[in-house]
Amino acid sequence: xxxxxxxxxxxxxxxxxxxxxxxxxxxxxxxxxxxxxxxxxxxxxxxxxxxxxxxxxxxxxxxxxxxxxxxxxxxxxxxxxxxxxxxxxxxxxxxxxxxxxxxxxxxxxxxxxxxxxxxxxxxxxxxxxxxxxxxxxxxxxxxxxxxxxxxxxxxxxxxxxxxxxxxxxxxxxxxxxxxxxxxxxxxxxxxxxxxxxxxxxxxxxxxxxxxxxxxxxxxxxxxxxxxxxxxxxxxxxxxxxxxxxxxxxxxxxxxxxxxxxxxxxxxxxxxxxxxxxxxxxxxxxxxxxxxxxxx
Amino acid sequence: xxxxxxxxxxxxxxxxxxxxxxxxxxxxxxxxxxxxxxxxxxxxxxxxxxxxxxxxxxxxxxxxxxxxxxxxxxxxxxxxxxxxxxxxxxxxxxxxxxxxxxxxxxxxxxxxxxxxxxxxxxxxxxxxxxxxxxxxxxxxxxxxxxxxxxxxxxxxxxxxxxxxxxxxxxxxxxxxxxxxxxxxxxxxxxxxxxxxxxxxxxxxxxxxxxxxxxxxxxxxxxxxxxxxxxxxxxxxxxxxxxxxxxxxxxxxxxxxxxxxxxxxxxxxxxxxxxxxxxxxxxxxxxxxxxxxxxxxxxxxxxxxxxxxxxxxxxxxxxxxxxxxxxxxxxx
Numbered sequence: 001x002x003x004x005x006x007x008x009x010x011x012x013x014x015x016x017x018x019x020x021x022x023x024x025x026x027x028x029x030x031x032x033x034x035x036x037x038x039x040x041x042x043x044x045x046x047x048x049x050x051x052x053x054x055x056x057x058x059x060x061x062x063x064x065x066x067x068x069x070x071x072x073x074x075x076x077x078x079x080x081x082x083x084x085x086x087x088x089x090x091x092x093x094x095x096x097x098x099x100x101x102x103x104x105x106x107x108x109x110x111x112x113x114x115x116x117x118x119x120x121x122x123x124x125x126x127x128x129x130x131x132x133x134x135x136x137x138x139x140x141x142x143x144x145x146x147x148x149x150x151x152x153x154x155x156x157x158x159x160x161x162x163x164x165x166x167x168x169x170x171x172x173x174x175x176x177x178x179x180x181x182x183x184x185x186x187x188x189x190x191x192x193x194x195x196x197x198x199x200x201x202x203x204x205x206x207x208x209x210x211x212x213x214x215x216x217x218x219x220x221x222x223x224x225x226x227x228x229x230x231x232x233x234x235x236x237x238x239x240x241x242x243x244x245x246x247x248x249x250x251x252x253x254x255x256x257x258x259x260x261x262x263x264x265x266x267x268x269x270x271x272x273x274x275x276x277x278x279x280x281x282x283x284x285x286x287x288x289x290x291x292x293x294x295x
Numbered sequence: 296x297x298x299x300x301x302x303x304x305x306x307x308x309x310x311x312x313x314x315x316x317x318x319x320x321x322x323x324x325x326x327x328x329x330x331x332x333x334x335x336x337x338x339x340x341x342x343x344x345x346x347x348x349x350x351x352x353x354x355x356x357x358x359x360x361x362x363x364x365x366x367x368x369x370x371x372x373x374x375x376x377x378x379x380x381x382x383x384x385x386x387x388x389x390x391x392x393x394x395x396x397x398x399x400x401x402x403x404x405x406x407x408x409x410x411x412x413x414x415x416x417x418x419x420x421x422x423x424x425x426x427x428x429x430x431x432x433x434x435x436x437x438x439x440x441x442x443x444x445x446x447x448x449x450x451x452x453x454x455x456x457x458x459x460x461x462x463x464x465x466x467x468x469x470x471x472x473x474x475x476x477x478x479x480x481x482x483x484x485x486x487x488x489x490x491x492x493x494x495x496x497x498x499x500x501x502x503x504x505x506x507x508x509x510x511x512x513x514x515x516x517x518x519x520x521x522x523x524x525x526x527x528x529x530x531x532x533x534x535x536x537x538x539x540x541x542x543x544x545x546x547x548x549x550x551x552x553x554x555x556x557x558x559x560x561x562x563x564x565x566x567x568x569x570x571x572x573x574x575x576x577x578x579x580x581x582x583x584x585x586x587x588x589x590x591x592x593x594x595x596x597x598x599x600x601x602x603x604x605x606x607x608x609x610x611x612x613x614x615x616x617x618x619x620x621x622x623x624x625x626x
Contacts, residue, residue: 104424112595113595
């Protein structure tokens with residue numbers, strides 16, 4: 001019982017856990033993309049850069065002001081969220097109503113600026129962040145070792161994802177959001193400040209990315225280009241899940257992390273490409289994605 | 296009033312307009328050609344060749360974005376597959392002639408383009424962009440892990456060889472005129488395609504796809520063919536670049552390269568023939584100038600800022616603006 005399909009059980013579960021963690025990050029990031037896309041029809045190419053900004057902010061806040069991990073978990077997303085609102089207010093709003101391709105190109109430019117500036121300020125090697133003492137160590141589950149921090153990341157990420165889904169799909173505020181983007185003139189007639197709603201929605205999606213960044217700071221290396229690779233993976237996740245779907249983004253995110261982890265166990269060379277391969281297959285079978293509605 | 300307009304007159308005016316338009320284009324093309332022929336006497340040929348290679352890349356890309364309305368975010372994959380194929384073949388088989396190496400690179404990129412098109416054609420707009428981006432990332436991983444590409448180091452010391460076994464391409468001036476000829480062939484091909492009935496259908500698809508479908512055109516087939524031609528020309532650009540610089544590297548395959556060609560096209564003017572050429576010259580020159588000065592570390596951020604400004608303030612690009620200005624003031 002110590003081997004499964006020629007792989008030691010501890011290794012298999014270890015990779016599964018890593019996969020789940022990556023999946024939790026994919027879920028948070030693709031959820032943010034889905035919120036921004038689903039409600040505003042903007043492909044946020046700056047998402048990876050803003051995720052990186054969240055991680056950098058966490059480290060910098062600690063180094064300069066001594067702000068603890070727990071506080072940073074709130075402060076970093078709020079700060080980066082403000083950056084997001086500024087991007088929406090000063091840039092994206094100017095091209096609202098034009099072909100969606102322009103918002104993609106605009107946010108791509110923004111991503112280049114953010115990444116370029118931070119590379120100049122902090123170099124390519126990046127920053128170090130040590131994890132809070134509470135999370136040092138872990139527990140032995142018998143078949144594998146579970147570090148506390150990783151367990152925490154999975155739990156909190158999924159809680160935040162579920163909360164976001166609940167807010168958008170089940171509450172009155174979510175209904176306003178969806179209505180406001182469906183028919184903004186009508187909603188404005190009801191006295192709802194739709195432009196503000198749009199800014200806040202973009203800001204919220206950005207906060208999700210920054211929150212993922214803050215969570216990532218203690219376990220991943222914090223470098224200015226940490227967002228640019230994960231962004232493309234998350235794009236593929238979003239295509240697989242189906243762009244319109246909030247739940248699809250969360251489920252597919254976790255699922256793809258696990259698929260990646262399993263591939264790493266059984267056939268390592270394909271692990272960085274497997275998500276893109278899944279995307280190709282899904283596109284052939286279901287062009288609108290696993291959870292997508294429109295054809 | 297309306298009954299006094301004779302349809303034949305309208306037709307005649309339109310023909311006249313077309314004729315003067317054609318003549319203007321011909322003169323412009325001849326002037327540019329003359330400039331390009333004289334250019335290496337004044338400027339460093341290798342720098343000019345770099346511009347020409349990127350200009351061909353951007354012209355190929357613009358066939359999709361500017362004339363068909365498809366935003367591919369994966370064109371680096373074609374540039375790189377052309378570059379690596381040519382580089383690998385020319386280093387491995389010392390007897391292989393340069394032009395065959397380039398043709399092989401172009402063919403591989405063309406086939407890859409067909410593969411991309413078949414997968415991505417099912418979705419439109421930003422979905423299409425994201426899918427091509429993800430596919431090109433797949434190609435990037437392939438190049439990282441394959442042994443023939445030299446991994447992170449890339450391929451170096453690729454021989455330039457001789458053209459048709461007669462003309463020594465190690466001479467920069469000879470190489471320049473070879474690159475110029477290939478560039479012109481590619482440019483004229485795109486010009487010809489855009490002006491043809493096939494090109495008219497592409498433009499119709501760009502303007503209103505449902506209407507093109509309702510007119511009975513097999514829209515997907517038109518799009519796939521345009522994509523394949525564009526990919527092939529991008530591969531040709533990559534192959535040429537490899538021969539000029541005698542190296543192929545992962546830079547060519549990175550998605551930043553896909554972004555760069557978008558910037559070149561957008562900045563120069565999408566949907567114009569000359570725009571991508573001007574944009575490529577501008578961006579290559581800018582990168583060169585910046586890398587020499589105190590702003591060397593800021594190249595990425597500056598390119599990003601140009602991107603943002605172009606999207607916000609002048610989406611028709613340099614050439615588009617000039618055309619607008621000419622129409623307004625000269626008529």
